[in-house]
Amino acid sequence: MTKAGFIYIITNKTNTTLYIGVTSNLVKRIWEHKNKVVEGFSQKYNLNKLVYYEVFQDIATAILREKYLKGKTREYKVNLIESQNAEWKDLYKEII
Numbered sequence: 001m002t003k004a005g006f007i008y009i010i011t012n013k014t015n016t017t018l019y020i021g022v023t024s025n026l027v028k029r030i031w032e033h034k035n036k037v038v039e040g041f042s043q044k045y046n047l048n049k050l051v052y053y054e055v056f057q058d059i060a061t062a063i064l065r066e067k068y069l070k071g072k073t074r075e076y077k078v079n080l081i082e083s084q085n086a087e088w089k090d091l092y093k094e095i096i
Helices: 026-034 059-070 074-084
Strands: 005-011 018-023 049-056
Touching: 005 026, 005 059, 005 074, 018 026, 018 059, 018 074, 026 049, 049 059, 049 074, 059 074
Parallel strands: none
Antiparallel strands: 005 018, 005 049
């Protein structure tokens, strides 16, 4: 049985910094960002608002998608977010 995978984009309250991540447990990973459990980029820039995510049947496909999106421009990422979440709402409550 393959493990599902997720890619996600989080930002700060002013939507100025974007972070793309990949995980096999989206709820747990976003909780970790919100509670600043893991030191690093997201903690440093106070990134804890989930504004976009995608679900994949396996983690390998999710990793490929993450790498693809990381290579895209900010404009591309903003358009992607706004195609699903025009108001930049925090989607965390939708996934728990």
